[in-house]
Amino acid sequence: MSLRPTVDFLLHDWLNVAELQQRERFADHSRETFDAVLDTCERIAREKYAPFNRLVDTEEPKFDGEKVILPQASHEACKAYAESGMLSAAQDYAMGGMQLPYTVEAAANAFFAMASVSIGSGMLTTGNANLLMAHGTELQKQVFALNEFNGRFSGTMCLSEPQAGSSLSDVATRAVPDGADFLSDPLGPRYRLRGNKMWISSGEHELTENIIHLVLAKIPDAQGQLVPGVKGISLFIVPKKLVGTDGQLTGQRNDVALAGLNHKCGWRGTTNTLLNFGEGKYPVASPGSGQAQPGAIGYLVGQPGEGLRCMFHMMNEARIGVGMAATMLGMAGYYASLDYARNRPQGRPMTAAGKNPASSQVRIIEHADIKRMLLAQKSYSEGALALALCCARLVDEQHTGTPESANEARLLLEVPTPIVKSFPSEWCLEANSLAIQIHGGYGYTRDFPVEQYWRDNRLNMIHEGTHGIQAMDLLGRKVLMENGQGLKLLAARMQATIAKASPEWQAEARQLANALQQVGSATQAAWQGAEPAQALANAVPYLQAFGHTVVAWIWLDVVQIATGDDPANVGRRAAARYFYRYELPKIGAWLQVVSSRDSTCADVPEDAF
Numbered sequence: 001m002s003l004r005p006t007v008d009f010l011l012h013d014w015l016n017v018a019e020l021q022q023r024e025r026f027a028d029h030s031r032e033t034f035d036a037v038l039d040t041c042e043r044i045a046r047e048k049y050a051p052f053n054r055l056v057d058t059e060e061p062k063f064d065g066e067k068v069i070l071p072q073a074s075h076e077a078c079k080a081y082a083e084s085g086m087l088s089a090a091q092d093y094a095m096g097g098m099q100l101p102y103t104v105e106a107a108a109n110a111f112f113a114m115a116s117v118s119i120g121s122g123m124l125t126t127g128n129a130n131l132l133m134a135h136g137t138e139l140q141k142q143v144f145a146l147n148e149f150n151g152r153f154s155g156t157m158c159l160s161e162p163q164a165g166s167s168l169s170d171v172a173t174r175a176v177p178d179g180a181d182f183l184s185d186p187l188g189p190r191y192r193l194r195g196n197k198m199w200i201s202s203g204e205h206e207l208t209e210n211i212i213h214l215v216l217a218k219i220p221d222a223q224g225q226l227v228p229g230v231k232g233i234s235l236f237i238v239p240k241k242l243v244g245t246d247g248q249l250t251g252q253r254n255d256v257a258l259a260g261l262n263h264k265c266g267w268r269g270t271t272n273t274l275l276n277f278g279e280g281k282y283p284v285a286s287p288g289s290g291q292a293q294p295g296a297i298g299y300l301v302g303q304p305g306e307g308l309r310c311m312f313h314m315m316n317e318a319r320i321g322v323g324m325a326a327t328m329l330g331m332a333g334y335y336a337s338l339d340y341a342r343n344r345p346q347g348r349p350m351t352a353a354g355k356n357p358a359s360s361q362v363r364i365i366e367h368a369d370i371k372r373m374l375l376a377q378k379s380y381s382e383g384a385l386a387l388a389l390c391c392a393r394l395v396d397e398q399h400t401g402t403p404e405s406a407n408e409a410r411l412l413l414e415v416p417t418p419i420v421k422s423f424p425s426e427w428c429l430e431a432n433s434l435a436i437q438i439h440g441g442y443g444y445t446r447d448f449p450v451e452q453y454w455r456d457n458r459l460n461m462i463h464e465g466t467h468g469i470q471a472m473d474l475l476g477r478k479v480l481m482e483n484g485q486g487l488k489l490l491a492a493r494m495q496a497t498i499a500k501a502s503p504e505w506q507a508e509a510r511q512l513a514n515a516l517q518q519v520g521s522a523t524q525a526a527w528q529g530a531e532p533a534q535a536l537a538n539a540v541p542y543l544q545a546f547g548h549t550v551v552a553w554i555w556l557d558v559v560q561i562a563t564g565d566d567p568a569n570v571g572r573r574a575a576a577r578y579f580y581r582y583e584l585p586k587i588g589a590w591l592q593v594v595s596s597r598d599s600t601c602a603d604v605p606e607d608a609f
């Protein structure tokens, strides 16, 4: 079994992406063009990514005092990805793009994530350029976004600071107007930035001609004070090397310096950096002035104070992207452990007469417990993949549907977005742990790939909003927003699946209806007359229960078309049944503490630990 048939089944048989070809934007596309994109990505991932996954793990990025050195394989992977056109796949033809539906783009990127999740920085570059397409000026788009789409430049997202991770309102990087003529720079209002950005992925390297940092910083008020809270945060383009209005490098280095590389548990193919902005390591002159001075030159994007809003405009795609990366690592571990289980002889079957030591050993895939661990991985990873593609399809609906269906898709997306990020981050990580378990002692060594998958996947519960932050977003905001409309729409979609369930799936349909009802009651009970701190104290168990309910829904929907004796469909039905029998019942325990607003954790005094 390989990934491609699963992707094809989900895209075509389940989500019917061909429907999108009716839309004007996608009218030039066909099954053939979609297949060609998937074929190309599958091939590049197989040739340029997979063979080097271990190499980028063992040969971590190094700093020689001047440059960050990455293996040659990273340069070649990055070049092949850019040449494939995937950086601008969803863009207009006029921008050199393919006007590919986001659903197909997300599916195509899955091959790279499975082959080597950390080798490239394509997702960040595309996210950065897409943000500029949404909020930048025409010239910012031409000079920066276009050159990111064509692979000359790469992009970063600089939000976090040493003292401001989850709490971005505490960002302390300052941006002050650069000279009296700061408003008349053709690239946008020009500022000087000073501050430190922590954890910046792909913050320094030689993979591309230039690096375009998108930086959150605060513009001080008239008294020189930083405005507290998120409202004071603005967004700036800070290129590593200054660029002219023609998109060519001016030859001047901007005042952005690498303070150090972070040495990570996994995901080691991507550099991770502490960057100093404006500390004077590379003093730089403002245009028209010969005097070089400290301070990183940055160009405002959008309006002052709108930085976080601009950044979070891309939130849905960013969370789908992280969820997809976690999912594909889960899938990689599943395939590796399946292969191992099919080949490893160990143990003998237990019969009524005991074990026969004279018989040959069986392959471990014949043991029920190994099958349990394989089915768990399959149910998490394939369920998460279906969920991510379903959310990607809603993004396409939001961008190209009729006004009513676009608005419905927008609302509908809000609720599962924290889940599409957090479910795979938690449960596909658990899948990686089970993949190690299936390998026994061998899984705990570097001779097999599964320990690296686990280490790589461990990041996903931390970045792009930690698990706890996603949980508070879900229970504290998403299920309540616009009078709970998003939640109601999602519940209606689940009810529709329940209503169409075939006779074979009636028990599961009833179980899902019951789970949905439990989630609804727990949501109400959590908030009934409660202070936010009480309601949110058990937000993570709520997220877990909600996530399991959503994935149970996805599985019930998928298996309605997974009929017949084809082994792939037999496998899908087994994974769905596993999820209903072994996983969904867990929600009772999770929701119990939510509904009763259990305060065991919240109340424990610090000195009792």
Ligand SMILES: Cc1cc2nc3c(=O)[nH]c(=O)nc-3n(C[C@H](O)[C@H](O)[C@H](O)COP(=O)(O)OP(=O)(O)OC[C@H]3O[C@@H](n4cnc5c(N)ncnc54)[C@H](O)[C@@H]3O)c2cc1C
Pocket (backbone or CB within 6 Å): 156, 157, 158, 159, 160, 162, 164, 165, 166, 167, 198, 199, 200, 201, 202, 264, 267, 272, 459, 462, 463, 464, 465, 466, 467, 468, 469
């Ligand atoms: C490998 C890697 C790559 C990254 N890449 C980037 C990048 O490219 N750009 C970028 O800007 N950032 C990046 N990050 C930063 C990442 O987004 C942050 O690590 C993350 O937001 C958490 O911030 P923190 O590490 O400061 O942890 P903290 O915010 O200090 O959180 C620590 C713990 O406290 C919990 N916590 C925090 N606040 C609350 C609260 N109010 N209520 C309950 N619990 C709370 C958190 O859930 C977490 O468990 C990256 C991080 C890593 C590790």
